[in-house]
Amino acid sequence: MGLAPIAAQRILQVIRDINRAGVTVLLVEQNARSALALAAAPMSWKAGRSRSREKRALCSQTPACREAYLGEVTG
DSSP, X not given: OOOOHHHHHHHHXXXXXXXXXXXXXXXXXXXXXXXXXXXXXXXXXXXXXXXXXXXXXXXXXXXXXXXXXXXXXXX
């Protein structure tokens, strides 16, 4: 069903504030675009194995990262 958009935005803001206070946050989120906006070191896992780990700034340029997070099929 999911959260109302306003509630989801507020929760992400609270997570951002917690992280800015110096607390490491492990975020498991199905909305990849929102999660990537918060992530300093995004990671993608599949079947218990790391599929992708990129710096956020490089993720949009890396085919494996785009496929892992955004569901884009690359080659």
